[in-house]
Amino acid sequence: MRVAIAGAGNVGRSIAAELVGNGHQVLLIERDPEAMRPERVPEAEWLLADACELENLRQAHLESCDVAVSATGDDKVNLVVSLLAKTEFAVPRVVGRVNRAENEWLFNEEWGVDVSVSKPRLLAALVEEAVSVGDLVRLLTFRQSQANLVEITLPLDAPHVGSAVADVPLPSDVAMVAIIRGRRVFAPSPDDTLESGDELVFVCHEDAEDAARAVILGKSR
Template sequence: MKVIIVGGGKIGRYLTNEFKDKYEIVLIEQDRNKCDRIREKYGIKIICGDGSKPEILEEAGIEDADVVLPVTEDDQDNLVICQLAERQYDVKRTFTRVNTPGNERLFDWLGVNVAISSSSILTGLVNQEVAMQDLKGILTKNHDNLEMLRITVKNGAKAINKKLKNLDLPIEVVLVSILRGDKPIVPRGNTTVCAGDMIVVLAREDFKDDIYEIFT
């Protein structure tokens, strides 16, 4: 079985150590120093780059991957990687780390196979030691009236010419995509908002006014 892990932090290294003698492991990490240390310690294949970019995933061999595990510290990146793996490369099993409490069901609602916060549970899932039906007890929260919003950025909006990381967005809000003309853009912290962008946002009803105030 081929497993692609995205993120060389503590959880990524934990999973690598757990799986390296059982499966074919490829790890993707942006920090070159981390790549060198992990390669030296574990002797696995390392791809140094941004795991949310299709060309990096392809270099890692995602076309024949059985499992993709994004475990970066950015929920947005983890979500994008899962969506790319499932929709563009037809990976059957994607499990991800969730950093913001409460986002498990939000990710599940967007189509991620399983989104949980415990690395030990991730290990069990890949080893098939945790039955899928048992996950219902882990993911018990409701959808909290989640709604997908499509907002066109207006001239004069607070967000124009600002980077996403500098916007005062509630942590419960997830930016799914930005459409600039016909071009979809993966929302990242350094992405600059432009007038005319269509922002696709997932949020609860009580945060809608805050979002519209920022983008319109």
């Protein structure tokens, strides 16, 4: 997979290093010469250019990318890059970084964003996830499909503690994708038994969240 990342600050470089480590081709685009540090991610391509300029994106051959990530610290820049990537270069998947919570509503398909990653929301979700047992925590929103990545930590009195995964009557539009148990992370099989303290991770349509909460925890909001 070929990925273009606009913004080579700490966030952009961290994403690039992770993707390179997973075997993907990565191009980092950065307009600030002082932020150009190819030695930090030497396996990636680096381009000194303003990603808001159409000609620079042509030079980067953005049309050959499978994913574009707008990861700068400026929401206006991230929106422009996302829109250009989607409308001018037809990049199949565009991910936009949201820096300020009040701008989150802008990061949608009208601006070319398929998936928005809100730093304020993510930090809040991680805090909730760290302290919340017995409630549903929304971790990530997939804008295009109106689906969310959510987590529920099972309390001792959850109705399906001790039940097999196959016996949990999940509503439609809810899929359990992982169980985190201590240091283990595994994909659930029908015969796996749920235990108190398990962190269950679901992909869930936003309209089905209350139903999922009711099934897993025996309570609605």
